[in-house]
Amino acid sequence: MTSSVVVTGLGVASPNGLGTKDYWDATLGGRSGIGRISRFDPSQYPAKLAGEVSGFAAAEHLPSRLLPQTDRMTRLALVATDWALADAGVDPEQLPAYDMGVVTASSAGGFEFGQGELKKLWSMGASHVSAYQSFAWFYAVNSGQISIRNGMKGPSGVVVADQAGGLDAIAQARRLIRKGTPLIVSGGIDATVCPWGWVAQLAGGRLSTSEQPERAYVPFDAEAAGHVPGEGGAILILEDAAAARARGARVYGEIAGYGSTFDPKPGSGRESGLRRAIELALSDAQVTPSQVDVVFADAAAVPELDRIEAAALNAVFGPRGVPVTAPKTMTGRLSSGGAPLDLAAALLAIGDGVIPPTTNVAPDEGYELDLVTGRPRPAAVRVALVVARGEGGFNSAVVVRAAD
Amino acid sequence: MSEQQFTRSDLTRILLEGAGAEEGVDLNGDILDADFEELGYESLALLETGGRIEREYGISLDDTALTDVHTPRQLIELVNGQLLAAA
Structure with a gap:
């Protein structure tokens, strides 16, 4: 244990x-x-x-x-x-x-x-x-x-x-x-x-x-x-x-699961490692896809990369199977600071029972994502998944969970 | 003949420019014989300070001599010795 x-x-x-x-x-x-x-x-x-x-x-x-x-x-x-x-x-x-x-x-x-x-x-x-x-x-x-x-x-x-x-x-x-x-x-x-x-x-x-x-x-x-x-x-x-x-500390939430993979060689035709990173994180946290209340997406905004991310999420959660958001649309991508900021947002979402919005985006329905756009969506958030990709083939995912 | 002198206020100014001051340390206080380390300056801060003095005064400070300097008074004396030699 x-x-x-x-x-x-x-x-x-x-x-x-x-x-x-x-x-x-x-x-x-x-x-x-x-x-x-x-x-x-x-x-x-x-x-x-x-x-x-x-x-x-x-x-x-x-x-x-x-x-x-x-x-x-x-x-x-x-x-x-x-x-x-x-x-x-x-x-x-x-x-x-x-x-x-x-x-x-x-x-x-x-x-x-x-x-x-x-x-x-x-x-x-x-x-x-x-x-x-x-x-x-x-x-x-x-x-x-x-x-x-x-x-x-x-x-x-x-x-x-x-x-x-x-x-x-x-x-x-x-x-x-x-x-x-x-x-x-x-x-x-x-x-x-x-x-x-x-x-x-x-x-x-x-x-x-x-x-x-x-x-x-x-x-x-x-x-x-x-x-x-x-x-x-x-x-x-x-x-x-x-x-x-x-010590009686106030707890925002637990770092419940983590998964990390590397993409196959470009041009190999093999699937990106992103789906596997998400599955590893869920498995590490011992939660099922249906227990995940929100996903903070990597949100690359490069069409090919958006397709890969949507495909990975849909493979794990089913089409429109989980609310997805990208509040980084309000900050830009912050390199190594981006995912920690998403983690902070995920923990605050758990505390406040609200999913922060993705701004400025008119979702392309072809991605089949339940993207939270425009305004915050009230929701009981107990489990959140944060996804991040690094240029060169890095895929990582972290599951955070409300403290009991 | 050179009349250039390196004073305590020159040192204070250069220290502040190159390395700043530690919280709670008053460089205008009684510091002439204090150890640089006690004042919050590690070897890199002294290297930076030495480099700035060299540039500004057109002298060259020997690396070993700089390492042997432990207090502001010793550094001021070292610099003035070099200025005299260069005069």
């Missing part, structure tokens, strides 16, 4: 809301954070829209000692962690250092920081490059900085698998708790809305070039033509259920 792992704290930094309450209010209200890029002039690039986190002033939240050594994504992650710990009622100074670890997901590292240092290297010379470039760009830097700031010396690490990594990190956190570490900070925050990050995203070939914020990212719509990237994500505090109960 393996012990169960629960979520006791949330910290959110999303394009449509800073902090859990702002995010959830905006999400239920259908308010989007997608707009024309303001952090640099996008006019020379084919894609000009992004989901930017606005109103974040790092110096208001972090000591000046941390500012010269951190990328924007790390600052957002440190502050989201502070919020998540406060939300969980955890003061890390009061806990043994080795009882706490950190496992975040990353997809790009500190791109904007690296861009600044590369610029100095080529325009002013090597002596102008910051000593902090040594780690500020690095994939593992959010885990490292969270660990140092909060004195967390337990097992830690980083998982890199694009959007799917956000769920893989949660699964790794659950493994570490089951091996004996009572508390793990997990989730992911990414932020690469800078020219260097932008050209890297453009090279992936999946960005929408629409300039209309309401039409640019419309998964499962006949007009779907790529996605809008965004920045931000969510940090979650995961704890051993018994330990959380013992």
Whole structure:
């Protein structure tokens, strides 16, 4: 019998809301954070829209000692962690250092920081490059900085698998708790809305070039033509259920199941691994498809990928067999931060008995999905499935369940 | 002849620009003989600070000499020694 792992704290930094309450209010209200890029002039690039986190002033939240050594994504992650710990009622100074670890997901590292240092290297010379470039760009830097700031010396690490990594990190956190570490900070925050990050995203070939914020990212719509990237994500505090109960913690829900697969070689003609990842997660959680109350879709908005996802969901749940939603239509796809934010939304949906909407989408009936569009749908949510795919063939799925 | 002097306020300014200040540490306080580590600056912060001093003053600080420096007073003396040698 393996012990169960629960979520006791949330910290959110999303394009449509800073902090859990702002995010959830905006999400239920259908308010989007997608707009024309303001952090640099996008006019020379084919894609000009992004989901930017606005109103974040790092110096208001972090000591000046941390500012010269951190990328924007790390600052957002440190502050989201502070919020998540406060939300969980955890003061890390009061806990043994080795009882706490950190496992975040990353997809790009500190791109904007690296861009600044590369610029100095080529325009002013090597002596102008910051000593902090040594780690500020690095994939593992959010885990490292969270660990140092909060004195967390337990097992830690980083998982890199694009959007799917956000769920893989949660699964790794659950493994570490089951091996004996009572508390793990997990989730992911990414932020690469800078020219260097932008050209890297453009090279992936999946960005929408629409300039209309309401039409640019419309998964499962006949007009779907790529996605809008965004920045931000969510940090979650995961704890051993018994330990959380013992300290009287408020519990959002349980990380009940996880599955992960890799796609076959492109062109092989074999089925994507997505369906199998979903089935593995359900089986791990010991729930049947009929017990799932809502699916938070990956929602790639690339027609071929939407078809694959709809086919996988319909194979498991039957056509229109389960409510499906994609509140990420209000934030854009947040790389490794996207799935943790969906997990936060799923847990809030369980708490409030409501499914947040997919915005701007007129569902293509050919997908045969029961897509929750337009406005929130009241529903008793006890079990939610979150699906995430990473570019290159990664498929992951997590089942969350209401705490008993 | 060079009249350039490296003062405590130069060091404070460069430290703040390159590495910031730890919460609860007042760089204008009694810090000249405090250990850099106590002030919240690890070796990387000193490397960054040394690099900025080198660029601004056009001198070169030996890596080993920089590692042997433990307090603000010692760093100020090291820099002034280099400035004198370069004069």
